Structures are given as structure tokens and as C-alpha cells.
Amino acid sequence: MNSTILLFLIQDGITNGAIYALLGLALVLVFAVTRVILIPQGEFVTYGALTYASLASGQMPGTAKLAVAMGAVAFALDLFAARRAFHARKIARAFVVNIVLPSIVLALTIWAAGHRAPIPLAIVLSLIIVAMIGLYLYRLAFQPLAHTSVLVLLIASVGCHLAMQGLGLLFFGAEGQRGPTVADAALTAGPLRFTGQSLAVYGITIAFIVALWLFFGLTLYGKALRATAVNRLGARLVGIRTTLSGQIAFLLASVIGALSGILIVPITTLYYDTGFLIGLKGFIAAIIGGLVSYPLTAIAALMVGIVEAFSSFYASNYKEVIVFTLLIPVLLLRSLAAPATVEEEKD
Amino acid sequence: MRERWPVFLFAVVMAVIPFIPGMPPFWIVLLDNIGLSALVAMGLVLLTGVGGLTSFGQAAFCGFGAYTTAVLTTAYGVSPWLALPASLVVSGVAAVLLGLVTVRLSGHYLPLGTIAWGLGLFYLFSKLEFLGRNDGISAIPPLSIGSLKMIDPGTIYYAIWIAVLVSALLTMNLLDSRTGRAIRALRRGHVAAEAFGVQTPRTKLLVFIYAAVLAGLSGWLYAHFQRAANPTPFGALAGIEYLFVAVVGGAGYVWGGVLGAAIVVVLKEVLQSYLPMLLHGEGQLETIVFGILLVILLQFAPAGVWPWLVSRLPFKPARKQSDTSIALPPRERPTGTPNVLLEIDKARKQFGGVIAVNDVSFDVQAREIVALIGPNGAGKSTTFNLITGVLRVTGGSLAVLGKKIHNAAPQEIVRLGVSRTFQHVKLVPDMTVLENVAIGAHQRGAAGALSSMFRFDRADEAKLLAEAARQIERVGLADQIDQTAGSLSLGQQRIVEIARALCADPMLLLLDEPAAGLRHLEKQRLAALLRQLRDGGMSVLLVEHDMGFVMDLADRVVVLDFGTKIAEGTPEAIKTNPEVIKAYLGAVT
Numbered sequence: 046m047n048s049t050i051l052l053f054l055i056q057d058g059i060t061n062g063a064i065y066a067l068l069g070l071a072l073v074l075v076f077a078v079t080r081v082i083l084i085p086q087g088e089f090v091t092y093g094a095l096t097y098a099s100l101a102s103g104q105m106p107g108t109a110k111l112a113v114a115m116g117a118v119a120f121a122l123d124l125f126a127a128r129r130a131f132h133a134r135k136i137a138r139a140f141v142v143n144i145v146l147p148s149i150v151l152a153l154t155i156w157a158a159g160h161r162a163p164i165p166l167a168i169v170l171s172l173i174i175v176a177m178i179g180l181y182l183y184r185l186a187f188q189p190l191a192h193t194s195v196l197v198l199l200i201a202s203v204g205c206h207l208a209m210q211g212l213g214l215l216f217f218g219a220e221g222q223r224g225p226t227v228a229d230a231a232l233t234a235g236p237l238r239f240t241g242q243s244l245a246v247y248g249i250t251i252a253f254i255v256a257l258w259l260f261f262g263l264t265l266y267g268k269a270l271r272a273t274a275v276n277r278l279g280a281r282l283v284g285i286r287t288t289l290s291g292q293i294a295f296l297l298a299s300v301i302g303a304l305s306g307i308l309i310v311p312i313t314t315l316y317y318d319t320g321f322l323i324g325l326k327g328f329i330a331a332i333i334g335g336l337v338s339y340p341l342t343a344i345a346a347l348m349v350g351i352v353e354a355f356s357s358f359y360a361s362n363y364k365e366v367i368v369f370t371l372l373i374p375v376l377l378l379r380s381l382a383a384p385a386t387v388e389e390e391k392d
Numbered sequence: 393m394r395e396r397w398p399v400f401l402f403a404v405v406m407a408v409i410p411f412i413p414g415m416p417p418f419w420i421v422l423l424d425n426i427g428l429s430a431l432v433a434m435g436l437v438l439l440t441g442v443g444g445l446t447s448f449g450q451a452a453f454c455g456f457g458a459y460t461t462a463v464l465t466t467a468y469g470v471s472p473w474l475a476l477p478a479s480l481v482v483s484g485v486a487a488v489l490l491g492l493v494t495v496r497l498s499g500h501y502l503p504l505g506t507i508a509w510g511l512g513l514f515y516l517f518s519k520l521e522f523l524g525r526n527d528g529i530s531a532i533p534p535l536s537i538g539s540l541k542m543i544d545p546g547t548i549y550y551a552i553w554i555a556v557l558v559s560a561l562l563t564m565n566l567l568d569s570r571t572g573r574a575i576r577a578l579r580r581g582h583v584a585a586e587a588f589g590v591q592t593p594r595t596k597l598l599v600f601i602y603a604a605v606l607a608g609l610s611g612w613l614y615a616h617f618q619r620a621a622n623p624t625p626f627g628a629l630a631g632i633e634y635l636f637v638a639v640v641g642g643a644g645y646v647w648g649g650v651l652g653a654a655i656v657v658v659l660k661e662v663l664q665s666y667l668p669m670l671l672h673g674e675g676q677l678e679t680i681v682f683g684i685l686l687v688i689l690l691q692f693a694p695a696g697v698w699p700w701l702v703s704r705l706p707f708k709p710a711r712k713q714s715d716t717s718i719a720l721p722p723r724e725r726p727t728g729t730p731n732v733l734l735e736i737d738k739a740r741k742q743f744g745g746v747i748a749v750n751d752v753s754f755d756v757q758a759r760e761i762v763a764l765i766g767p768n769g770a771g772k773s774t775t776f777n778l779i780t781g782v783l784r785v786t787g788g789s790l791a792v793l794g795k796k797i798h799n800a801a802p803q804e805i806v807r808l809g810v811s812r813t814f815q816h817v818k819l820v821p822d823m824t825v826l827e828n829v830a831i832g833a834h835q836r837g838a839a840g841a842l843s844s845m846f847r848f849d850r851a852d853e854a855k856l857l858a859e860a861a862r863q864i865e866r867v868g869l870a871d872q873i874d875q876t877a878g879s880l881s882l883g884q885q886r887i888v889e890i891a892r893a894l895c896a897d898p899m900l901l902l903l904d905e906p907a908a909g910l911r912h913l914e915k916q917r918l919a920a921l922l923r924q925l926r927d928g929g930m931s932v933l934l935v936e937h938d939m940g941f942v943m944d945l946a947d948r949v950v951v952l953d954f955g956t957k958i959a960e961g962t963p964e965a966i967k968t969n970p971e972v973i974k975a976y977l978g979a980v981t
Contacts, residue, residue: 082503186687189691193690193694199503200636200639200690203686204636204682204684204687207679207683208680208682208683208684211678215680325511329508332508362519366516366519369511370512372504372505373493376494
């Protein structure tokens with residue numbers, strides 16, 4: 046092999062790895078806070094990407110309507126939950142979040158789709174739509190199950206994945222789509238050519254990691270999330286509403302997912318079901334990071350990206366086999382390094 | 393076998409179904425699919441619901457079973473019946489290899505690890521030349537007995553459901569045995585189980601193999617039912633689907649697996665055939681509705697449908713009384729018992745920079761009650777953990793009956809005659825008091841998994857249960873023997889732990905705060921029991937905060953403070969020892 050191919054493969058791997066890193070971070074975040082292994086993370090990616098691509102090509106994305114529908118059900122559930130103790134302010138707040146907000150976004154989306162919205166507006170709208178879906182998803186599916194075991198949460202998570210993937214097919218059809226690039230500029234360094242898009246991927250990934258780090262280190266909400274992740278009961282005792290923590294975690298995860306989707310849809314064609322496999326690779330990074338460590342997850346994601354790039358070059362048939370079995374030696378090392386500690390399942 | 397009559401009733405009903413006139417053949421196909429799915433789910437019940445080891449990879453084991461028979465019967469012309477053992481062995485061997493890697497993983501690594509190799513194997517199945525890549529292998533011969541070829545769904549129906557029923561019976565037998573109790577204890581962490589001699593890694597591997605072999609059996613049947621094998625039904629999504637079959641039905645119950653299979657298969661069928669007609673929709677409408685229904689179902693019955701149904705039954709299954717006259721042989725006690733039972737010499741335990749136990753030395757003599765006291769954080773429970781092998785010493789040595797126990801495993805310590813209770817109660821809350829206590833006698837039984845499945849363990853099992861019942865009576869909980877441990881008060885649970893420890897037939901009993909949570913009269917009864925045990929030849933080492941209880945009961949008291957022994961002596965001497973008073977009440981300045 047020559048060094049050009051080597052460099053090219055590494056570059057390709059890092060671009061993909063950066064996306065996996067973002068997704069891995071989101072998975073770690075959601076798991077730590079809510080104990081949900083977020084299989085629908087992949088759907089956030091495809092929803093974000095395809096909503097953006099649809100808007101950019103002047104089509105009406107069905108996701109905006111889905112957000113309105115989910116918001117309405119969430120509001121109905123809130124009303125039902127408040128039937129004994131009626132607080133006007135709480136209801137008003139729920140009405141704004143669950144009914145008013147998605148309706149405004151829907152109106153904007155209809156307008157934007159009719160007028161071939163400029164790219165920044167399309168990006169912002171896609172992010173908001175997917176963020177709302179993430180938020181309502183927590184309210185509808187996971188908040189009522191918050192007290193159950195990881196296994197039940199996981200199965201519910203798979204249920205959400207199935208439903209959302211099916212809806213994806215309904216909204217976007219079976220054909221793949223590509224979106225317009227965010228930045229057209231390109232940069233040449235030696236044999237390598239950096240497109241504006243791949244630079245945007247690097248930049249946004251780094252910015253996000255720094256932003257998350259600042260959020261968790263400096264803000265009160267960030268600290269509340271960390272507290273919930275360490276000990277849910279303890280967090281509740283000091284007045285942190287674990288529901289709020291769960292909502293924030295899902296909100297962040299859906300925004301991260303949508304953003305990843307928007308970043309890659311100009312590079313590769315995305316189908317309604319592509320997100321699952323992309324999400325899984327983020328997942329592998331998250332597992333290598335032990336579902337707790339953010340920096341380790343980011344590094345592992347880069348590794349996964351690079352391994353994938355190399356194996357698709359040398360043994361493209363076995364690409365997925367190699368990527369997924371990569372995990373086993375890692376897990377083995379982990380379990381040898383840290384002998385099983387006492388873990389009790391709490392009820 | 394009297395308690396198994398509902399199973400036989402079910403078997404009769406299933407046998408009659410194909411003969412019902414006007415039975416649509418399509419329903420029989422559905423029942424075939426339910427049976428295939430139930431087999432895998434049953435393995436998952438044991439693995440995940442009972443053993444607490446979540447696996448997404450079961451579909452891959454079906455794949456091993458199906459591909460093994462597919463290759464053997466098509467490429468080598470082997471009879472399907474001869475291929476059956478090969479299918480089971482291949483699945484089992486794959487489980488051993490994957491299990492050795494995966495079962496060691498604790499907590500959430502385990503399910504994630506299974507996803508990883510589940511996906512890896514799926515891609516491998518679809519890439520290997522001799523497995524026909526994505527097209528798979530077709531023209532697999534049907535099962536046949538003599539001239540009867542099981543081609544139509546109505547005949548293979550019997551092969552499938554006989555497999556389901558036999559597996560269900562074997563699984564129920566296994567769960568209701570010495571090995572079964574060890575499996576059921578896995579989910580609550582391994583410390584308590586290991587303290588009574590359960591080899592937890594081996595037990596985990598056992599259930600892993602068991603589940604894989606059931607999946608392999610399902611794969612073998614599938615291959616001869618479909619007469620073809622391709623990678624799709626053995627992929628990650630199928631693996632996940634088996635898991636929800638188990639969870640929906642009730643992951644903790646053998647029949648939950650069967651019920652879950654019925655619910656999921658029928659639900660999918662109904663959605664697939666009626667939804668498009670109703671809504672004229674296109675695409676995967678049924679997937680959407682299926683996903684949503686799954687989430688709603690879980691919100692209503694998080695423990696699964698089977699336990700929800702059983703709790704609505706008008707009658708409760710009765711347990712047959714155990715015969716307390718059969719006895720286990722008592723432990724061989726050394727003749728001319730040496731006076732020193734336990735000797736701790738400069739035991740030391742450091743956690744990083746913290747010295748939890750600092751060169752502590754003391755001993756426990758035969759027929760003696762020694763109390764280990766000290767303020768919170770003095771290192772008492774750590775000392776217990778050092779003695780019982782839960783923690784390794786950093787320095788110093790411990791000896792039982794003059795024999796050095798150099799960082800022996802907990803399973804070996806209990807074999808030497810030292811058994812214990814825990815400061816934080818470690819019982820299996822959904823097992824009865826009797827079953828919990830019987831775990832204490834684990835190392836005194838010998839029946840293995842195979843003999844339990846075929847019920848050759850009944851003599852051994854009766855002895856274990858009789859011993860457990862006797863110890864429960866001894867500690868005064870005979871009335872609660874059939875209640876679940878989780879339903880007792882905390883004080884009673886501590887007493888159950890004592891009964892469990894006694895079941896190991898110990899020479900030295902270690903009790904960690906046995907009187908906490910007991911009422912006055914219960915404490916008096918406990919003290920009387922401990923005195924009676926001592927007079928019967930047992931020694932007791934206890935940690936306790938109730939000074940009245942300790943000073944009344946103990947022959948000797950050892951006081952720890954910040955990991956260091958500060959005093960040792962008779963209760964009278966300790967009560968007036970200035971060092972001890974200082975440690976408890978602070979220095980008088």
C-alpha cells in the first residue's frame with residue numbers, strides 16, 4: 046500500500062469516526078441518566094438527515110406532523126396525570142410545550158417547504174423537529190417505565206425503534222436521499238483534499254464535545270444530570286426532578302442525532318433504515334467506553350471509524366464482521382482488567 | 393409428578409388441536425411458528441429472566457443449529473435425525489466459546505457483548521461460501537419416520553410441540569432443584585451464592601449453554617420445517633425479537649416464554665393481515681403498530697403477561713410437605729477438636745491509601761461466642777469479608793483449624809466449616825424461605841444439572857429440603873416457610889439468613905449484625921438460640937451494635953477502632969476499659 050491510500054483511509058475513517066463519536070456520546074449520556082439503551086438513536090439520525098434533505102428540496106417532511114401528533118398525546122397524558130391535582134400553571138406550561146410549540150414549527154415547516162427554505166433555516170427547523178420528537182418520545186414511552194428494569198426499558202426502546210423506523214418509511218419512502226452540502230469550500234494539503242463538509246464534521250464534533258464538557262462541568266442542569274446518573278434516589282432527595290433530567294438527556298440525544306444526520310447526508314445517501322447501522326457503530330464506541338466515559342467513547346469511535354475504513358478497503362465483504370467482532374477482544378480485555386465487581390440488581 | 397398435571401392437560405389439548413374439524417391449516421402453521429419461537433424464548437427465560445444474563449444473540453444459536461443440519465443433510469446426505477445431535481453439539485460448543493468470553497462480563501457489558509457477536513455471526517453466515525452466502529441453503533430434506541415424511545405443517549407440528557413440551561418439563565425440573573436454586577440466585581449478585589459454595593462462573597456458563605442448545609434445537613426444527621436456511625431469521629433483529637417474546641410473556645417464567653411466543657406471533661400475524669386492509673396503508677404499518685403496542689403492553693404489565701394471569705387464578709398450587717426425617721450426613725468433625733478454630737494473625741487490608749484493617753490479630757476458640765464491636769467504619773465487616781474470602785488480605789494470615797487459608801475462594805471457606813450472614817440482607821426475594829435456606833446446603837448436595845432435569849436428583853433433593861426445613865424450624869420461622877423471602881420483615885429476613893448459614897453445617901458461624909431490626913423478644917430468642925448452638929459445639933463470631941445484647945451473650949469481646957484492635961477481653965473488662973469508652977464516647981478533656 047502506498048502512503049496516499051493510507052492517509053486517505055485514515056481521513057475517511059476519522060470523518061466517519063467523528064460521527065460515531067457524537068452518537069456514542071449521546072448514547073452514553075442517555076444511558077447514564079435514564080438507564081435506557083437508546084436504540085432509536087439511529088432514527089434521530091435519519092429523521093434529522095431526511096427532514097433536512099426534504100426541506101432543502103422543497104418537500105414537506107412528515108416528521109413535523111409526527112411531532113404535532115406526539116405532542117398532542119403527551120398533552121393528553123399530562124392532563125390525565127393532573128386530573129387529581131390541577132395546577133393551572135403546570136397545564137399552561139404543558140400546553141405551550143406540547144401543543145403551541147409543535148404547531149408553530151409545523152406552520153413554519155409548511156411555509157419553508159413551499160418556499161425552498163434557505164439552508165440555515167432548513168437545518169434549524171430539522172433540529173427543532175427532531176428535538177421535539179425526542180422530548181415527546183421520553184414523555185410517552187419511557188417516563189411511565191422509569192422505575193422498571195434495564196431489560197424492560199431496552200425492550201421498550203426496541204419497540205420505539207420499530208415504530209419510528211416504520212414511520213420513517215412512511216414519511217420518506219424507500220428511496221435514499223442526499224442533502225445539499227453545508228459548506229462548499231475545499232482545502233488541499235499534500236495528497237489530501239479536505240472538503241468543507243468534512244471540515245464541518247470535525248469542527249462541529251469538537252465543538253459539541255467541548256460544549257458538553259462545559260455543560261456538565263459548569264451549569265446547574267449539567268450537574269443535575271450528572272447527579273442523576275450517579276444516584277437517582279440521591280438526586281431526588283436533594284430536589285432534582287429525575288423526569289426533568291430524562292427530558293434533557295433525550296433532548297440532547299435527539300439534537301446530537303439529528304445534527305449527525307445533517308452532517309453526513311451530503312456525503313452519503315441515507316435511506317429510512319440507514320440510521321440503525323450508524324447508530325450501532327456509535328453504540329460500539331459507547332460500549333468500548335464502558336457506557337460511562339465520554340473521552341474514551343470519542344477515542345473508541347475514531348478507532349471504529351478507522352477500522353471500518355481499512356476493512357472496507359481490504360475485505361469489504363467482511364467489513365461488518367470485522368467491525369462488530371472488534372468488540373469481543375475489547376470486552377475481554379475489559380473483563381480481565383476489572384474482574385466482575387459486585388453488582389446487585391435493584392428493584 | 394402429581395404437581396405437573398396442568399402440563400399434561402396442556403399436552404392433551406395441543407395433541408387434539410389438529411384433529412378439530414374445520415381447523416384452518418394456516419392456524420397450524422402459526423402454532424408451528426409459536427412452538428419454534430417458544431423454544432428459544434424458554435432458553436432466554438432461564439438465561440435472562442431467571443439467571444439475569446441478558447442475551448441478544450440467541451438467534452445466532454438458532455443459526456448454528458439450522459446451518460449445521462442444512463450442511464450435513466444436503467452436502468453429506470446425513471439423516472436429519474443423525475444431524476440433530478450434531479446441531480445441538482455445534483450450538484453448545486459455540487456457546488462454550490462465546491460464553492467463556494461473554495459470561496465473565498458483568499452488568500451491562502453482557503447484553504452489549506451479545507449484540508456484538510450476534511451481529512458479527514449474522515454477517516459471517518451471510519458471507520461464507522459453504523453456507524450459501526445471502527441465499528442460504530435450500531432443498532433440505534424433511535424429517536421422516538419410516539415412510540412418514542413430515543412435510544406438511546400438520547405433521548411437523550407434533551415434532552415441534554413434543555420438543556416444546558419436553559423442553560418445558562426439563563426446564564421446570566431443572567429450576568426446581570439444587571442447580572436451579574443456584575441459577576435463580578445469580579440475579580441477586582454472586583457474593584451470597586458463592587458464600588455457600590455455588591461456582592457462579594460455571595453456573596452462568598451452564599445456563600448459557602442450556603439456552604443455546606434450546607435455540608439450536610429450534611434452529612434444527614426450523615431448517616426441516618422451512619426446508620431452507622438463510623441468514624435473515626438469525627440476525628440481530630431476530631435476536632431482539634426473541635428477547636421481547638420472553639419479556640412480554642414474563643421473563644421469569646417457563647410458560648411465560650410459550651405465552652409470549654403466542655402473543656407476539658399472533659399479534660404480528662393479525663397486524664400483517666388485517667392492518668393493510670383496514671387502513672389501505674402502504675409500507676410497514678404493521679411494524680409501527682407492533683412497536684407502539686409493545687411499549688403500551690410493557691407499561692401495563694412490566695413483569696410480563698404470564699404472572700399477571702397466574703395472579704388471577706382462583707387456586708394456588710400447593711407445595712408438598714417435605715419429610716424432615718431424612719437427614720444429610722453431618723460434616724466430618726476432626727476428632728479431638730483443636731481448641732483454636734479460627735486464628736487471625738496480623739490481617740491487613742488496604743484500599744488504596746485507606747487501611748481498613750490494620751494488622752488485626754485475634755482468635756476464636758471452640759464452643760465460644762466472640763463479639764467483634766467498634767464504632768461505624770471500624771473495619772468489622774471488612775474483617776468478615778477477609779475471613780470468608782470475599783476480599784483478599786493485603787498482608788498477614790488467617791487459619792481455620794490450624795490450616796492456613798491463603799486467599800482461598802469463598803466456596804472453599806464454607807467447605808472448611810465457616811458460614812456467614814450479611815450486614816445487608818442478601819436473599820433472593822422472589823424465592824420462598826425454604827428455597828433460600830436450601831441454598832445454604834448447596835455444597836452438601838451433589839446432584840448436577842442433567843440428573844436434575846431427568847429427576848434422578850429426588851433423593852438428594854429431599855435431603856437438602858429436609859435439612860432446610862429443619863433449620864427453619866430451629867430458628868422459629870416454620871410458619872413462614874412457604875412465603876417469599878421478600879415479603880418478610882427485615883428482622884425476619886436476618887433470621888432466614890441465619891437459618892441459611894446453619895444449613896451449611898458450620899463449625900464457626902459468622903453473624904454480621906444479626907440483631908438489627910429485631911424486637912426485644914426476638915432478640916432474646918436469638919440469644920437463646922446462639923447459646924444453644926454454642927452448647928451444641930458451634931462457635932460464633934458476631935458483629936453487633938446492640939451493646940446490651942452483646943455484653944449479655946458474648947464470652948469474649950474484641951474491639952476495633954479505625955481498623956486497629958484496641959481491646960480484647962471479657963464483657964466486664966471491656967465495659968470499663970478506658971480506651972473503649974474513649975473510642976465510643978470521645979475523650980474526656
